[in-house]
Amino acid sequence: MLRISNLHKSFGDIRAVDGLSLEINRGEVFGLLGPNGAGKTTTVNIAVGLLTPDSGNVEIAGYGSPADRSVRRIIGVAPQALSLYDELTAEENVAFFGRIAGMPGVRLREQVKSTLEFVDLYDRRKEAVSTYSGGMKRRLNLAVAMVHDPELLFLDEPTVGVDPQSRNAIFEKVLALRERGRTIVYTTHYMEEAQRLCDRVGIIDHGRLLALDTVEGLLKTYGGQRVLVAERLQGEVRVPTDDPLRELNRLQAESQLLSFRLETPDLESVFLKLTGRLLRD
Amino acid sequence: MREVIAIAVKDLRLMLRDKAGFFFIFFFPLLIAIFFGTLFVNEGSTANRLKVFVIDEDQTSASQAFVDRLKAAPELEVHPASRQEAVDRVRRGGGTAYIAVLAGFAEGNIFGDNPPAVELGVDPTRRAEEGLLEGVLMKYASERLSELFTDPAKATASLEQWRQEVLKQPELSAAERQKVAGFLEDLSNVISRMPPAEDDGQPQGRFEPLRIEKADVQVHWEGPPSSYAVTFPQGVMWGILGCAAAFGISLVIERTRGTLVRLRMAPLGRGHILAGKALACFITMVTLSVTLLVFARLVFGVRPGSLSKLAFALGAVAVCFVGIMMLLSVLGRTEQAAGGIGWAVVVVMAMLGGGMLPLFFMPKWLQAISHFSPVKWGILAMEGAMWRGFSYTEMLLPCAILLAIGTVCFAVGERAFKWLE
Numbered sequence: 001m002l003r004i005s006n007l008h009k010s011f012g013d014i015r016a017v018d019g020l021s022l023e024i025n026r027g028e029v030f031g032l033l034g035p036n037g038a039g040k041t042t043t044v045n046i047a048v049g050l051l052t053p054d055s056g057n058v059e060i061a062g063y064g065s066p067a068d069r070s071v072r073r074i075i076g077v078a079p080q081a082l083s084l085y086d087e088l089t090a091e092e093n094v095a096f097f098g099r100i101a102g103m104p105g106v107r108l109r110e111q112v113k114s115t116l117e118f119v120d121l122y123d124r125r126k127e128a129v130s131t132y133s134g135g136m137k138r139r140l141n142l143a144v145a146m147v148h149d150p151e152l153l154f155l156d157e158p159t160v161g162v163d164p165q166s167r168n169a170i171f172e173k174v175l176a177l178r179e180r181g182r183t184i185v186y187t188t189h190y191m192e193e194a195q196r197l198c199d200r201v202g203i204i205d206h207g208r209l210l211a212l213d214t215v216e217g218l219l220k221t222y223g224g225q226r227v228l229v230a231e232r233l234q235g236e237v238r239v240p241t242d243d244p245l246r247e248l249n250r251l252q253a254e255s256q257l258l259s260f261r262l263e264t265p266d267l268e269s270v271f272l273k274l275t276g277r278l279l280r281d
Numbered sequence: 282m283r284e285v286i287a288i289a290v291k292d293l294r295l296m297l298r299d300k301a302g303f304f305f306i307f308f309f310p311l312l313i314a315i316f317f318g319t320l321f322v323n324e325g326s327t328a329n330r331l332k333v334f335v336i337d338e339d340q341t342s343a344s345q346a347f348v349d350r351l352k353a354a355p356e357l358e359v360h361p362a363s364r365q366e367a368v369d370r371v372r373r374g375g376g377t378a379y380i381a382v383l384a385g386f387a388e389g390n391i392f393g394d395n396p397p398a399v400e401l402g403v404d405p406t407r408r409a410e411e412g413l414l415e416g417v418l419m420k421y422a423s424e425r426l427s428e429l430f431t432d433p434a435k436a437t438a439s440l441e442q443w444r445q446e447v448l449k450q451p452e453l454s455a456a457e458r459q460k461v462a463g464f465l466e467d468l469s470n471v472i473s474r475m476p477p478a479e480d481d482g483q484p485q486g487r488f489e490p491l492r493i494e495k496a497d498v499q500v501h502w503e504g505p506p507s508s509y510a511v512t513f514p515q516g517v518m519w520g521i522l523g524c525a526a527a528f529g530i531s532l533v534i535e536r537t538r539g540t541l542v543r544l545r546m547a548p549l550g551r552g553h554i555l556a557g558k559a560l561a562c563f564i565t566m567v568t569l570s571v572t573l574l575v576f577a578r579l580v581f582g583v584r585p586g587s588l589s590k591l592a593f594a595l596g597a598v599a600v601c602f603v604g605i606m607m608l609l610s611v612l613g614r615t616e617q618a619a620g621g622i623g624w625a626v627v628v629v630m631a632m633l634g635g636g637m638l639p640l641f642f643m644p645k646w647l648q649a650i651s652h653f654s655p656v657k658w659g660i661l662a663m664e665g666a667m668w669r670g671f672s673y674t675e676m677l678l679p680c681a682i683l684l685a686i687g688t689v690c691f692a693v694g695e696r697a698f699k700w701l702e
Contacts, residue, residue: 048546072548079546083539085291087298092291099287100547128298144543 001026001152001183002047007056009042009207016042017053018207024185026061026151029178031198032187033267035277039207040187041080044154047185048077060152073102076150078141080157080187084129090116090140091125094147101148111147119143119173135166142173146182153177154185159193171197191267203271210274215267222273223265230260284549288557289564292531296565306523306565311573314516318509318581330358331410331417332376334367343387343397350421351380357417371404378403378414397422433472440469506668509581513573514663518598518636518656520569525602526623528562529609532698533619555695558610559603566599583667590666590676597680597687598659604687605655607694630654658682 002024009017017039024030032040045051047058049066063071084093094115098108116122119139124132129140138158146153155174159167174197177184188194194201195215202212211218225240230251241247244262251257272278297303335351337344352359362370367379381400389397399418403411444465448458535541544554574591577583585591609626613619631637633647634656651657662679665671 050542050546069548069550072546075546077543077546079539079542081539081542083543085295085540086538087295088291092294096287096291097543097547100284100544100549100553102284102548 001061002185003059003061004043004047005057005059007043007046007058008054009046009051010054016207017046020056020204020207020209022202022209022212024183025200026183027178027181028199029174029184029186029197031194031201032185032204033189033191033194033201033271034187034204035189038189038204040189040204041156042207043204044077044156044185044187048072048075048154073148074151076145076148076153078145078153078155078158080160082137082141084137084140084144086130087128089126089128090121090132090143093129093140094143097144098147103148111149115143115147118146118176120169133166135162135169138162138166138170139173142170146177150182152183152185154187156187157189158186159188159190191271195267201267203267203274205271205275211270218267218270219265222270224269224273226265227263228260229263231258232256233258284547284553285557285560288544288554289560292528292558292561293564295531296527296561302527306520306527307569307572309523310516310520310569311576313519314509314512314573314577316512317515318507318512331356331378331414332358332360333414334360334362334370334376334379336362336364336367336379336381338364338384339382339386341387344382347382347386347397347421347425350425351418354417354421356413368402371402376404377407377410380414380418436472437469440465440472444469507581507583509577510583510668511664513577513581513583514660514667515636517570517573517595517663518659519631520573521566521598521602521659522627522631522636522656524562524566524569525606525609526620526627528558528565529606529623530613530616530619531558532610533613533616536614537616551695551698555607555698559607559691562603562606563599566602567595570595570599585667586670587666590671590673591663593673593676593680594659594662594666597662597683601655601659601683601687601690604690604694608690608697609694611694611697630656633657635660655683655686658686 004020004022007017007020008015020039020043032043034040042051046053047066049058049068049072052067058066060066060071060074063074066072066075085096088096091112094112095108098111103111113122116125119142121136121139121143124136129137132140138161142155142158145155158174159170162170171193174184174186178199186194186198198215200212200214201218203210203218211222213221225242226244228239228241228244228247228251230237230239230248232251232255234255237251239247239251248257248260251260268278296306333351335348337348348359348361351357360376362379364379364381367376367381370376371379379400379402381402383398383400385395386397386399389395401411401414401418403414444462447453447461447465450458453461532541535544541554545551574583574585578585605626609623610619612622631654633651634654635651636656658679661669662676662683665676665679
């Protein structure tokens with residue numbers, strides 16, 4: 001669906017994207033995971049035609065470059081910063097962005113209704129956005145991105161600054177969109193979001209793609225072994241193992257266990273392994 | 282075009298939701314126009330007349346006739362008053378002068394030592410008008426005298442009165458008295474045989490110390506029909522300046538709130554975005570102008586000289602200031618900067634263009650600079666269509682200048698917007 005080839009982009013001396021290449025398949029949720037400043041938003045901005053790369057190219061399969069305006073009709077973008085007209089109502093915001101995406105009248109009305117229903121804002125569609133909570137604005141930001149029913153949807157850090165309840169609501173919407181067959185590029189610096197939502201994840205740092213695979217594949221390749229942590233009278237013991245049950249029996253045979261837990265590798269540990277830093281650093 | 286209209290409608294909605302902005306764009310210019318129109322109401326007919334207070338201390342039919350003559354004089358705005366009141370008003374700057382028709386005015390002898398007399402008291406700060414007033418008084422005194430000699434009945438009565446006075450003069454010898462009295466009697470006889478002059482409202486030719494040949498000059502400018510015909514075009518201009526300043530910051534607001542990014546990610550060209558904003562600004566300017574002028578027509582009876590010329594003028598003014606708005610919109614990167622720059626530019630244009638102070642009050646060099654202000658050409662174009670009676674050819678210069686300014690500003694703004702991306 002989306003092919004990015006050897007992309008380079010610098011802002012002065014800062015190299016924001018450095019030879020990034022990746023392919024995103026139709027119908028998948030692709031996670032672009034990396035810390036703040038890793039180059040995720042720059043990559044998205046180039047991929048949607050907002051920025052021109054210094055070199056490299058972006059192609060949307062069957063359509064062409066997103067720099068072409070007609071190609072942008074099949075793209076939806078929910079920018080990281082909320083991009084809404086506070087003085088307008090939710091309905092007016094969604095309708096406006098649908099109209100400038102070229103949707104005709106009757107279809108636009110139907111789409112505005114279904115989109116607002118999808119993000120659970122239909123009942124409050126007549127209220128000015130300025131009266132909305134942060135979570136509602138995030139959902140509306142998503143609605144505006146998808147009102148024209150795009151095939152490819154970019155969600156740039158869509159859960160920044162929202163409460164856990166709203167975050168879960170957004171997760172549900174993303175999964176529902178995947179069910180509808182939409183291709184989603186999801187940038188985040190929260191590894192649990194990538195782990196929960198994404199079919200495949202690209203880990204990016206300093207503008208370079210460090211690894212790309214399914215979550216399971218990344219964990220297998222870079223996550224290392226699971227760790228059995230046991231607490232005994234003599235103190236805590238950490239045992240890396242592929243067979244935690246056998247190790248647990250062995251430890252119990254040696255001495256009485258007060259408690260134990262199993263630490264499984266996650267994308268945080270993958271990132272640590274790849275960069276020597278934590279994601280939140 | 283659909284996209285352009287969508288952006289324009291969205292911007293109009295945003296403008297309507299901003300109550301303070303809406304007030305300053307629509308109601309403030311209306312209030313300004315009404316306020317100043319009301320201040321100067323009826324001043325149009327008296328603005329160039331000398332305000333004088335007149336005291337009739339003679340209280341005769343002759344003095345009353347002279348006062349009536351002054352009241353009818355187009356050069357004067359006459360207010361009857363008592364001497365005390367007149368002196369006080371002039372002292373306090375309430376008028377140019379007072380004219381007291383002194384006792385004995387009717388018996389005044391134009392050939393003797395005791396001519397008809399008036400007392401003229403002029404405000405010391407308005408000495409320049411003193412000579413003008415003296416000339417006006419002499420003019421009407423001469424007219425009175427002329428009438429005296431062209432009306433046989435009045436003339437013979439006066440000659441008889443003067444003959445009797447000459448016969449009583451002790452400093453003349455008897456022979457001299459008889460000679461003068463005889464001359465006056467002969468003159469009286471001649472005049473009494475003349476037919477009475479037809480009253481055509483003009484001084485009669487038989488007593489005419491100076492003939493002034495008058496040449497008709499075709500009147501091009503008949504002046505505004507009322508003060509509102511002057512203040513409403515200015516109100517329209519202030520509203521348009523407000524629009525330019527308000528819409529000028531809308532691009533910056535789009536940028537700071539992030540919606541510009543979303544617009545640029547949409548399947549739109551830069552031209553669509555700018556054209557949408559320009560269309561919203563144009564619609565607001567035209568709506569504002571039409572609203573104010575319809576209000577002026579319905580409430581104050583201000584009737585435009587030519588609707589088609591007015592539409593031409595308003596179109597040119599709107600195009601000009603839409604272009605200026607586009608240029609203003611790219612001058613600042615923050616709302617505060619763009620707003621400050623916008624209002625600074627607008628106020629300077631208004632000051633130089635006669636939007637605040639009439640151009641004729643300005644020094645010559647400043648009047649020359651005013652040619653560079655689109656406000657001057659905007660007001661001239663509107664007034665040309667409203668009451669100056671401009672022909673289409675005369676409308677062409679201000680309108681062409683406005684269209685040129687608008688086009689250049691729009692092009693520069695569009696170019697600068699490209700660089701800012």
